[in-house]
Amino acid sequence: MLLVKLRKRIKGLTFVLPALAVYTFVVGYPMIMTFFYSFTDWKMGREPKFAGLENYAHMFDSSEWVVWQAVKNNLLWMVLMIVVNLSLALAVSGLLRNVNPKVMKVLRVIFYLPVILPRTVVCRIWMWLYNPIVGLQPVLEKLDLPFLGLGDPDTVMYAIAVVGVWCWWGFPLVILLSSLQQIDPVYYEAASMEGAGRTAQFVKITVPMLRPTLIFILVLTMVTSFQIFDLNYIMTWGGPGKASEVLSTLIYKNGILQFQAGYGSALAVLQMLLSSVGIAAYMYLQRKELETV
DSSP states (O other), X not given: OHHHHHHHHHHHHHHHHHHHHHHIIIIIHHHHHHHHHTTEEOBTTSOOXXXXXXXXXXXXXXXXXXXXXHHHHHHHHHHHIIIXXXXXXXXXXXXXXXXXXXXXXXXXXXXXXXXXXXXXXXXXXXXXXXXXXXXXXXXXXXXXXXXXXXXXXXXXXXXXXXHHHHTTTHHHHHHHHHXXXXXXXXXXXXXXXTTOOHHHHIIIIIHHHTHHHHHHHHHHHHXXXXXXXXXXXXXXXXXXXXXXXXXXXXHHIIIIISOBHHHHHHHHHHHHHHHHHHHXXXXXXXXXXXXXX
16 A cells, blocks of 8 residues: 555656656756845956845845835835726726627737737837827826836836836736636525615625635736836836836846846845745735635
């Protein structure tokens, strides 16, 4: 009996080991080396020298206020993406619940199209729309509507967030629409017989039944919020000034452009730790979800 179990475990390991080896080489090894280099004074082209906590002390120095500006921008981005994306996707998925299946397929493609568009193309389109001369600003000014400009330090993050919502909200929408199809219509029929309206059905049935999916989207958004790079880098390069700087752009500028690989590695460790909060939150919520079952 023990021999049979041992053979099954060995057989299972033979399937797992190739994927584990690739993952360790592609993800695990670079992660370990990044952590190691964060304790060194390593400039590209030179041998890394052990520097202890010097990089981390420099990060917390008052002269490095840009690091905390980047962290604040990452947190602002996370809040905007969670609130706007989830609210929009949840509301639209509720409205499309009873749409004809053929129409639903077409709508899924339309809503998901911005997600798969190259980010460079997306950024160029929106940079043209944000152009103060030929873009939306003259039109909005005539209508007395507020304009979020890329050149204003107070609004630049919100202007980029509009682009982020436009090219990302289709992802949680498609996931929620797929989850809605798994809900048994019997629940809605019973609620209708009890006199519950569409709003009551949405609040009392749809949202609770979508809770695991909502948790997954919530945590995924939290983790990816600390990895945002392309929109900020292409559209503003972290400007004006440092108003739209995020951790990923700082890592790139310090580690690649300024050849300060040791300090860039320390910033990457900070980014990893902040992203890990989302993973820990997901594990906690998943455990709570299992306990309530």
